[in-house]
Amino acid sequence: MKLYFILSVFILAAAFTKAENSISSVSMMYSDTASVCPVTGDPVAGEHIAFRYIDKELKFCNDGCVMAYKKEPAKYSEHLKCMPCNDDDANRELNTTHNGVKYYFCGKGCKGKFEKDPESYLEQFSKQN
Ligand SMILES: [Zn+2]
Numbered sequence: 001m002k003l004y005f006i007l008s009v010f011i012l013a014a015a016f017t018k019a020e021n022s023i024s025s026v027s028m029m030y031s032d033t034a035s036v037c038p039v040t041g042d043p044v045a046g047e048h049i050a051f052r053y054i055d056k057e058l059k060f061c062n063d064g065c066v067m068a069y070k071k072e073p074a075k076y077s078e079h080l081k082c083m084p085c086n087d088d089d090a091n092r093e094l095n096t097t098h099n100g101v102k103y104y105f106c107g108k109g110c111k112g113k114f115e116k117d118p119e120s121y122l123e124q125f126s127k128q129n
């Protein structure tokens, strides 16, 4: 919230100090680059931390937000992908942690498949866009 406040003040100040015809270009640039941090829900523009979770490229305000997300993605995501079957409706109770990141599965079979070879599944999804 603090960052958002600082950002708003900065944008307001920038808008007021510039000629009227450039105000629209300032806000347009802002909306083009703005993305929302999944953890705090604050707009993330300019400096941010990027982290790819399965098939989604996410932007976070800072390391603290990324850490919180990695620990409990289910808290911040509507849809949880089960990697072995590509289902978007994984079970929150069926999860495993790989390299400090939690992943979810639709069933025990998928969980087992992933645990046998996590890298190949992550590799497969890292190519999707
Ligand atoms: Zn954040």
Ligand SMILES: [Zn+2]
Binding pocket: 082, 083, 084, 085, 086, 087, 105, 106, 107, 110
């Ligand atoms: Zn599955």
